[in-house]
Amino acid sequence: MSIALASYLIGIIGSLLLLTMIVILEAGDLYRAIYTMAVQSFLIALAGAVLGSATGNIDLWVIAGLTLAVKVVALPWLLLMVIHRMRIHRKIEVLMPVTVTLAIAAAIVMLTFYLSSSLGSVTQVITGNALPIGISLMLIGILVMMSRRTALMQMVGLFASENGIFFTAMAVSQGMPLIIEIGVTLDVILGALVMGVIILRVKSSIGSDIADLDELKG
Amino acid sequence: MFMSSLLWILPSVPVFTGLAMLLVKDRRLLSALDVASTSTIAALVWAIALKVMHGGTLKAANAFAADAVTVVFLALIALLSVAASIYTIGWMRREVASGGIAERRLPRYFALTQAFIATMLITVLADNLGLLWITMEATTITSALLVGFRRDPNGLEAAWKYIIVTTIGISFGLFGTVLIYAATAHAQGGATHGAMNFTTIASIASKLDPNIVRIGFIFVLIGYGTKAGLAPMHMWLPDAHSQAPTPVSALLSGALIKCALFGIIRFHTIAIGACGPGFSGFLLLLFGITSVVVATPFILTQHNFKRLLGYHSVEHVGIIALGLGIGGPLGTYAAFLHIINHGVTKALVFFVAGDAIGRYKTHNMDKIQGLIRVAPYAGTFLMMGAFSLAGTPPFSIFISELLVIKAGIASGHFAAIAVFLVMVIAIFAGLIHHAGKMAFGEPERPVPEKGEPVSGILAMTVLAGVMLVLGLTVPSALNGALTMAAEVTLGH
Numbered sequence: 001m002s003i004a005l006a007s008y009l010i011g012i013i014g015s016l017l018l019l020t021m022i023v024i025l026e027a028g029d030l031y032r033a034i035y036t037m038a039v040q041s042f043l044i045a046l047a048g049a050v051l052g053s054a055t056g057n058i059d060l061w062v063i064a065g066l067t068l069a070v071k072v073v074a075l076p077w078l079l080l081m082v083i084h085r086m087r088i089h090r091k092i093e094v095l096m097p098v099t100v101t102l103a104i105a106a107a108i109v110m111l112t113f114y115l116s117s118s119l120g121s122v123t124q125v126i127t128g129n130a131l132p133i134g135i136s137l138m139l140i141g142i143l144v145m146m147s148r149r150t151a152l153m154q155m156v157g158l159f160a161s162e163n164g165i166f167f168t169a170m171a172v173s174q175g176m177p178l179i180i181e182i183g184v185t186l187d188v189i190l191g192a193l194v195m196g197v198i199i200l201r202v203k204s205s206i207g208s209d210i211a212d213l214d215e216l217k218g
Numbered sequence: 219m220f221m222s223s224l225l226w227i228l229p230s231v232p233v234f235t236g237l238a239m240l241l242v243k244d245r246r247l248l249s250a251l252d253v254a255s256t257s258t259i260a261a262l263v264w265a266i267a268l269k270v271m272h273g274g275t276l277k278a279a280n281a282f283a284a285d286a287v288t289v290v291f292l293a294l295i296a297l298l299s300v301a302a303s304i305y306t307i308g309w310m311r312r313e314v315a316s317g318g319i320a321e322r323r324l325p326r327y328f329a330l331t332q333a334f335i336a337t338m339l340i341t342v343l344a345d346n347l348g349l350l351w352i353t354m355e356a357t358t359i360t361s362a363l364l365v366g367f368r369r370d371p372n373g374l375e376a377a378w379k380y381i382i383v384t385t386i387g388i389s390f391g392l393f394g395t396v397l398i399y400a401a402t403a404h405a406q407g408g409a410t411h412g413a414m415n416f417t418t419i420a421s422i423a424s425k426l427d428p429n430i431v432r433i434g435f436i437f438v439l440i441g442y443g444t445k446a447g448l449a450p451m452h453m454w455l456p457d458a459h460s461q462a463p464t465p466v467s468a469l470l471s472g473a474l475i476k477c478a479l480f481g482i483i484r485f486h487t488i489a490i491g492a493c494g495p496g497f498s499g500f501l502l503l504l505f506g507i508t509s510v511v512v513a514t515p516f517i518l519t520q521h522n523f524k525r526l527l528g529y530h531s532v533e534h535v536g537i538i539a540l541g542l543g544i545g546g547p548l549g550t551y552a553a554f555l556h557i558i559n560h561g562v563t564k565a566l567v568f569f570v571a572g573d574a575i576g577r578y579k580t581h582n583m584d585k586i587q588g589l590i591r592v593a594p595y596a597g598t599f600l601m602m603g604a605f606s607l608a609g610t611p612p613f614s615i616f617i618s619e620l621l622v623i624k625a626g627i628a629s630g631h632f633a634a635i636a637v638f639l640v641m642v643i644a645i646f647a648g649l650i651h652h653a654g655k656m657a658f659g660e661p662e663r664p665v666p667e668k669g670e671p672v673s674g675i676l677a678m679t680v681l682a683g684v685m686l687v688l689g690l691t692v693p694s695a696l697n698g699a700l701t702m703a704a705e706v707t708l709g710h
Binding site for chain 2: 115118119125126134135138141142145151154155157158161162164165168169172174176177180183184186187190191194195198199201202205206210211213214215216218
């Protein structure tokens with residue numbers, strides 16, 4: 001695959017990533033958010049495969065496979081299992097109206113594209129628009145976390161936000177060193193497990209969502 | 219060759235001790251292993267420090283490196299780990315007796331503590347900035363389990379806030395790392411070899427594109443700044459540091475937030491090389507003074523002993539950032555000295571807090587009164603620690619704060635120094651007021667427990683001794699290490 005074609009495909013994948021992020025941001029239902037996150041992670045794996053065949057770097061294929069196993073399968077499964085164990089209602093309480101979060105998301109996308117257009121030559125080592133899209137995904141992921149008061153939705157926002165970093169990291173030159181990528185993924189898995197344990201423990205001991213606890217202040 | 223293999227032997231000591239601990243059930247044996255492990259760490263750190271001070275940077279496996287900056291952080295982690303492991307002996311005995319921690323969960327507690335120490339050691343030994351990030355996140359995961367170890371709602375709430383906020387926070391750090399990696403690969407003409415290693419990046423820092431380094435540094439400062447507890451990203455800190463078991467609180471406040479500063483310092487060096495000292499220095503100054511200002515009202519109005527200490531850490535991380543931001547050899551030196559001084563003093567006061575809270579069964583400072591009568595040693599150390607934290611001579615923090623002020627005035631940062639002084643005076647009054655009431659007040663009700671565990675007194679004496687010595691003089695070995703660390707940071 002030629003570099004130009006890869007760059008074109010990365011552009012398309014990038015816009016699809018943004019689209020999935022908007023769906024997550026506006027999701028009124030936990031299942032939809034989790035499935036969309038899985039689709040988003042699948043797009044990241046696809047990007048890894050595209051970049052792997054364009055640069056001939058085997059490591060990127062490994063990273064794509066790792067993303068498929070961990071972020072497309074394992075993490076959504078973990079989140080669904082937590083939902084199942086908690087027997088919680090599917091609706092998500094939203095703290096900010098949809099119009100406001102959409103407007104903020106649009107502003108974030110425009111700002112990051114403006115910012116990265118001013119960066120000049122370094123963007124040559126990053127394929128296509130991966131830099132502004134990565135930053136946008138990261139910031140909108142945080143917006144998801146801030147606009148929801150559900151522990152699971154905060155986790156979805158966190159993982160979606162991390163997808164932005166993975167996307168940009170893949171597109172830099174020949175991707176991050178494989179061993180580092182594996183270490184980061186390991187952290188994501190362990191972190192998710194610990195978060196899941198904390199959520200379930202609070203649910204089983206006092207019967208509420210951990211994100212609703214607000215005892216510590218001042 | 220042997221010396222550089224010390225770099226990976228060092229973190230494997232707590233890793234293997236931790237694994238072995240899972241097979242041990244006896245509390246005394248666990249504590250003995252704990253102390254043995256931390257003492258071995260201290261001995262190895264001593265050997266590494268001597269080698270680095272006389273022979274220059276040590277490197278191993280293209281991923282680990284130790285220079286003077288590393289040595290300063292290693293020394294702090296080693297000292298506090300030893301003190302915490304000694305303190306844990308007596309603290310844990312009472313905790314188990316009072317039912318705070320069930321006896322069958324002890325192996326897990328000790329093993330997690332070892333894992334926590336191991337991740338901190340690797341963080342400051344990492345030459346590869348990706349590895350630095352991975353182990354920094356691993357410190358969050360291990361210590362979040364310790365923060366929520368008691369499984370009570372408050373502890374779990376603190377653990378949740380801690381892990382979710384710092385994980386999303388330091389993902390900014392990873393993004394910044396990726397950007398610097400891209401800039402280095404670009405400067406090397408697309409070659410990625412060594413593009414993530416600090417030693418490589420620092421050596422070609424002047425060739426990096428300053429625009430992308432600026433953005434990278436902002437991401438890193440927000441990311442690792444969250445983990446360091448710099449305001450306004452500090453909201454999780456008082457919760458986590460107050461809810462954790464006391465020996466862990468001491469390590470969190472004394473050592474872990476300094477490890478996050480280690481990450482910032484590495485990128486500060488890169489930013490100085492690529493865009494001059496002005497850019498990253500100004501940002502550090504800004505976040506530093508913000509932290510000092512934001513922490514002050516919370517310190518003055520606080521009633522919870524351990525939360526007070528948490529907010530106090532925000533203030534002192536701010537002072538360190540201020541020193542780094544003022545920069546120059548003196549400001550940077552002062553920042554490094556303050557890293558040691560604050561770590562030692564804060565751990566000491568946390569030990570006192572743990573003792574007092576166990577005795578009075580409350581976190582409320584209004585109910586903890588007359589400590590000096592009930593526990594003369596702890597009460598005395600409380601007053602010493604409080605005076606040191608407040609910046610009074612002849613204790614160590616006075617010296618480093620004075621140096622920060624001196625560096626600030628010499629470089630013309632009058633406004634920042636003026637704000638800093640006002641805040642320090644307000645905090646002095648507040649802190650001495652709180653500590654005085656706790657030490658000398660009239661105990662409200664007859665406090666059943668007298669008698670102090672020897673291990674606790676020993677751990678506190680060691681830290682108080684270091685605090686006092688560093689208040690009177692900076693020993694030449696330490697002075698050499700700090701001076702070299704400042705030079706490495708400034709890229710000389």
